[in-house]
Amino acid sequence: MTEKTVQAYVNDGRWLARCPDCNGANPVKRGELMVCGHMSCFPGLNAMAQRIKPGLEKLPPSKWLFVNVPDLAERELTRQEAIKRGKAYEVEFPPEKEQQAIDKALRPRPVHAMHWQPGQTVKELTDLNKEMGVS
Ligand SMILES: [Zn+2]
Secondary structure, three states, rough: OOOEEEOOOEOOOOEEEEOOOOOEEEEEEOOOOEOOOOOOOOOHHHEEEEEEOOOOOOOHHHOOOEEEEOHHHHHHHHHHHHHOOOOEEEEEOOOOOHEEEEHHHHOOOOHHOEOOOOOOOHHHHHHHHHHHHOO
């Protein structure tokens, strides 16, 4: 693990990793760099834009309603800026087969009990499942 690597873990059924700068948890995906979207780091990663609610385009503008959509252009600019500043982190996941086994072991649990920490084995998870009465 280098200083440019963060470790994935599971909390409430989500794969997350902590930002080395603000300690905020960020959703992560295998094969993608993590850029922190928290306010003190790169809030632009959560940028939203508005578009006319689909179906209302032909009405006069006074009748338009708007919906929020991700501002993909702003988000990409933010991501590039983070990479340029060395603030995009590799995410260390367990090997793919083990990750799938972890997801499978957690699936029977209620979402608030779906947790995994690096180093925890699949057997430990399934043993816990038995104690919890789920499997
Ligand atoms: Zn951060």
